[in-house]
Amino acid sequence: MPHAPRSGAQALAGVFCIDDHLPDDAREWQRVARSVARDVLAPTIEDDFEAQRFRAEHIPALGEAGLLGMHLHGYGCAGASAVAYGAACLEVEAVDSGWRTFVSVQGSLAMTAIATFGSEEQKQRWLPGLAAGRAVGCFALTEPAGGSDPAAMTTFARRDGADWVLRGRKRWIGLASVADVAVVWAQTDDGVRGFLVPTDSPGFTARVIPGKRAMRTSIQCDVEFDDVRLPDDARLPEARGLRGPFTCLNEARFGIAWGAMGAARTCLEVAVDRARTRHVFGAPIGARQLIQAQLADMLLEYEKGALLALHLGLSKDAGTLAPAQLSVAKLNNVREAIRIAGAARGILAGDGITDEFPVMRHLANLEAVRTYEGTDEIHALILGRELTGVAAFE
Structure with missing residues (x-):
């Protein structure tokens, strides 16, 4: 039956x-x-x-x-x-x-x-x-000249008596225009340090980046620090070098590995429903072998990505998670979520580009997720270093 x-x-x-x-x-x-x-x-x-x-x-x-x-x-x-x-x-x-x-x-x-x-x-x-949720925070690391090389940051905090004076620029800083406090990473004479900068500080300016075709329900900004004066107690005392920002980025990569599978799940659900309800040549398109093969491939990648995310979480809770594993998950899960969303768009045909369905929105958003917290290329090179013991980007 x-x-x-x-x-x-x-x-x-x-x-x-x-x-x-x-x-x-x-x-x-x-x-x-x-x-x-x-x-x-x-x-x-x-x-x-x-x-x-x-x-x-x-x-x-x-x-x-x-x-x-x-x-x-x-x-x-x-x-x-x-x-x-x-x-x-x-x-x-x-x-x-x-x-x-x-x-x-x-x-x-x-x-x-x-x-x-x-x-x-x-x-x-x-x-x-x-x-x-009474206050909002942002995280200012990426700079206009290149987000993939934080060691080359030019934002600088110099000592001036008991204070620090912060000067520089950051780009693609989420929430900066609505934030109450910014975690800012800057070069100092003692290496990279972190500072907590109230966004009402004189010299702090955040401008929303216009014209985005993705992430349109969130805010990303250009930020300028024009001789922002900070007391020494604005400095994060335990943050020294790039270990500070990288620790936080790894936390974000963990959330991305899971989150991308949420977008993928929604796109797959929509595609399955469409395959059952859209009739062409006298039958649902889901009765066609090509459509079933596409859905099967989408399901495979969703299941693998979700199981990978679960493994990641269980390892993190056990204290055994390695940074390279985060690169595996971020690279794989976002890449495969994009493929699932693209395949869903095809199954929906022309309707797939309309806002009647969430697929095109997810597809656009995932392209942005692919870029932040490490591009595909950066995570591939991290894994290459893990495999060979030789760094190709340092």
Whole structure:
């Protein structure tokens, strides 16, 4: 007898049942994140993408749900497991990459920098508000001349008596125009150091980058520091050298590896539903061998990517995660999510480019995700160094 038709979501749940492999705490966090994503973010997401609008009014809902800096402990943070944080990222990005980017910038980058390298006073001042969504943080590392080579940064902080004076420029800094505090990485006479810069400081300017065709529900900015004067207690005391920013980037890469599979899952669900409901030549297109082969390939890559993300999270919770594994996951999962979204667009035919479906939006967003926190090329070279012991980019 023929199988009863199922929705795309039901079809995905019936193969590996990845959700069933999540620990209990992660499953509960997944439920919370899915509820916020679908009830708060999803209803306006297409209009916001079209209008290039970032709805700051959604931030408190994410904070109230405990999703901001949820992997951190104390100071109002939830102290959730790595797998729980990953599952939450997947659910948020299933709606839109721009909002998962917000969660990452706030929690994995800004809050992680403060929690890991900040003084007790800095943690008390900033982390509770950031966790609750009462304050917004940004992370200023990338510069106009090249984001892939942070060692060549030209932003400089010089000593002037008891103070520091910060001068330079950053680019593609998420949330900078709405942030209350910026984690800024700068060269000093003592190497790269991190600073907490209140964004109302004289000399701090953030300008939204216009004309984006991706990440239109989030904000990225050009930032200038024109002799911004900071007291010494603005310096992150435990951050020395590039280990500081790289520690935070690895946290963000972890969230990306999970999140990209959320976008992929949504595209695959849409493609399965379309294959069942669109009739051509007297039958659903899902009855055609070519369509079934495409769907099978999409499912393979989604399942592998989701299982890879789960392995990553379990390793992180066990304390055995290696940085090279993050490069494997970021490179593979974003690349395959783009392929899944592209295949879904094809199955939807001309309708796939309209905002009736989320596929083209996900496809555009994923191209941006592919670039930040390490391009494909950088992660390939990291893995090449891991395999050969020889660095090709230093």
